[in-house]
Amino acid sequence: MRKELRDLVRPAAILLMAMAKADERLTKEEVGVIADLVWQGARTTHAIAQTEMLTAMVEEMCALQPTPNLITRALNATLDRGAFPEDLPSWLSRMARADGAIVPEEHATYRAILTTLRRLVEARVGRS
Numbered sequence: 001m002r003k004e005l006r007d008l009v010r011p012a013a014i015l016l017m018a019m020a021k022a023d024e025r026l027t028k029e030e031v032g033v034i035a036d037l038v039w040q041g042a043r044t045t046h047a048i049a050q051t052e053m054l055t056a057m058v059e060e061m062c063a064l065q066p067t068p069n070l071i072t073r074a075l076n077a078t079l080d081r082g083a084f085p086e087d088l089p090s091w092l093s094r095m096a097r098a099d100g101a102i103v104p105e106e107h108a109t110y111r112a113i114l115t116t117l118r119r120l121v122e123a124r125v126g127r128s
Contacts, residue, residue: 001047005057008084009041010064012091014074015113018066019095022109026062029098033091034061040085068116075117079124 013034020030035058042048064070078088085091092113096106 001045001050002053002057005038005041005045005047005053006060008045009037009057009061011074011077012037012084012088013061014064014066014070015078015088015092016095017061017064018071018109018113019092019106020098021066022105023099023103024105027099029100030095031058031062033095033098034058037061037085037091044084068112071113072116072120075113075120079117079120 016034016037020026038054038058038061039048042050042054047053078084092110096102096110
């Protein structure tokens with residue numbers, strides 16, 4: 001069940017952590033967004049009762065160090081199996097606002113994620 005949950009939430013967590021770490025700090029509010037993502041995934045995978053495992057999963061997701069390559073892989077995974085959560089853009093916006101202010105670094109990271117996503121979609125359409 002842990003692997004299923006990790007596989008489900010990790011791509012979104014990578015993107016959220018890229019937003020969170022854009023300003024080089026991780027606030028408790030941003031950790032809360034990751035926790036909400038993990039809890040939503042736990043409901044989806046029926047792992048909601050495993051509190052200890054969920055706490056460890058939040059810590060694991062908050063320790064992610066998103067690189068451009070990891071972000072690209074996360075976006076590809078999202079495209080391959082459909083976005084989780086389905087409203088991923090709103091989660092990215094939520095993460096940017098979590099600490100009370102959207103800083104230029106977060107805005108730039110958000111634009112970079114969307115640019116990479118557009119490039120991946122265009123490459124897929126070109127192969128069709």
